[in-house]
Amino acid sequence: MGKTRVAFVGTGGRSMTHIERLVKFPDVELVGFMDIRPERAEQKRAFAGQGKAYGDYIEMLDDAKPEVLYICVPPAEHGAIEFEAIARGIHLFIEKPMALGLELAERIQNAAREKKIITCIGFQDRYLDLVEQCREWMQGKKIGLLDGAWVGGLPGVYWYPAYATCGGQIVEQNIHIFDMLRNLFGEAAKVYCAGGRGIIERDGYDLHDYSSAVITMQSGIVATLHTGCYRDTESKFPNGMRIHCADCTIEYDLRNHVVYHSQFETISRAWKSDWQTEMNRTFINAIQTGDTSKIRSPYEDAIKTLRLTLACNESLQTGLPVEL
Numbered sequence: 001m002g003k004t005r006v007a008f009v010g011t012g013g014r015s016m017t018h019i020e021r022l023v024k025f026p027d028v029e030l031v032g033f034m035d036i037r038p039e040r041a042e043q044k045r046a047f048a049g050q051g052k053a054y055g056d057y058i059e060m061l062d063d064a065k066p067e068v069l070y071i072c073v074p075p076a077e078h079g080a081i082e083f084e085a086i087a088r089g090i091h092l093f094i095e096k097p098m099a100l101g102l103e104l105a106e107r108i109q110n111a112a113r114e115k116k117i118i119t120c121i122g123f124q125d126r127y128l129d130l131v132e133q134c135r136e137w138m139q140g141k142k143i144g145l146l147d148g149a150w151v152g153g154l155p156g157v158y159w160y161p162a163y164a165t166c167g168g169q170i171v172e173q174n175i176h177i178f179d180m181l182r183n184l185f186g187e188a189a190k191v192y193c194a195g196g197r198g199i200i201e202r203d204g205y206d207l208h209d210y211s212s213a214v215i216t217m218q219s220g221i222v223a224t225l226h227t228g229c230y231r232d233t234e235s236k237f238p239n240g241m242r243i244h245c246a247d248c249t250i251e252y253d254l255r256n257h258v259v260y261h262s263q264f265e266t267i268s269r270a271w272k273s274d275w276q277t278e279m280n281r282t283f284i285n286a287i288q289t290g291d292t293s294k295i296r297s298p299y300e301d302a303i304k305t306l307r308l309t310l311a312c313n314e315s316l317q318t319g320l321p322v323e324l
């Protein structure tokens with residue numbers, strides 16, 4: 001079998017996480033890098049030491065003929081790129097959030113399904129051993145409540161400050177913890193989300209500075225997830241999730257460690273394997289074998305997390321709960 005031919009559209013910060021790993025896979029060839037800022041495409045090409053940089057993705061698809069396309073563009077830029085790749089039968093790794101509206105995401109999903117395109121969405125935490133450790137510790141436990149948080153500063157990327165280009169912090173950033181909620185606890189039934197503004201003052205900024213979503217899961221568990229981008233110093237309280245069981249608390253410190261606290265013992269575990277490598281390797285294996293069963297976040301699953309976060313935005317706007 002020849003090497004798997006991979007290209008990139010959008011070669012900013014996030015693309016590098018994937019490129020750094022893919023260059024180490026001996027069975028992958030990076031054939032193209034495209035960005036509307038061509039210097040960024042050239043920079044990634046130079047780092048990889050292979051492939052060609054492009055300023056137009058159609059030209060890249062015609063010329064480099066990738067079998068796989070990584071789409072790492074800002075949230076509002078999805079659509080045409082996916083449809084063009086799908087029409088050509090190119091498999092897709094797509095960064096979250098995959099769209100800013102459900103209607104577009106559903107059209108992409110349907111088009112991909114029709115053409116039997118293999119998809120993987122960048123929900124990296126799905127491959128994190130710490131999340132599996134939480135699942136193991138939760139076995140047989142009685143759980144009523146959990147709370148989680150992603151409260152930090154305003155990310156520096158140019159498209160972040162506006163809802164129109166970013167989707168808001170729940171959809172763009174805390175979506176990882178909302179996805180972990182679904183991954184561990186199943187589907188949500190209802191969400192109510194309250195938020196506020198007024199801390200961050202900046203031209204062109206229209207996001208909520210903070211919000212809190214109360215999510216009733218179909219199982220009856222109630223989750224409260226806090227989201228904030230107004231911190232201007234590091235907090236000593238880590239982001240992540242705390243799962244309140246009847247006889248213990250399981251604490252997940254975002255991408256760092258997990259702790260099991262009970263009356264009698266405290267057990268801490270740090271992560272062991274590089275989950276970003278695991279995610280990329282799983283996707284490439286699926287392309288090479290046609291067996292997609294190990295991909296933990298295909299489009300048709302990830303879209304349910306997108307729906308949940310968009311429901312939070314709807315609740316933020318209307319002030320009303322949203323049934324899912």
Ligand SMILES: NC(=O)c1ccc[n+]([C@@H]2O[C@H](COP(=O)([O-])OP(=O)(O)OC[C@H]3O[C@@H](n4cnc5c(N)ncnc54)[C@H](O)[C@@H]3O)[C@@H](O)[C@H]2O)c1
Nearest residue numbers: 010011012013014035036037072073075077095096122157
């Ligand atoms: N899975 C994760 O953990 C994770 C982490 C960070 C970012 N992300 C996601 O990855 C995506 C990219 O984020 P980033 O941090 O790399 O942003 P970035 O701004 O650093 O990079 C985006 C790149 O896309 C380019 N671009 C914009 N519009 C384009 C278009 N129409 N065609 C081609 N290129 C275009 C920009 O010039 C830029 O270089 C976002 O959706 C973000 O939410 C995911």
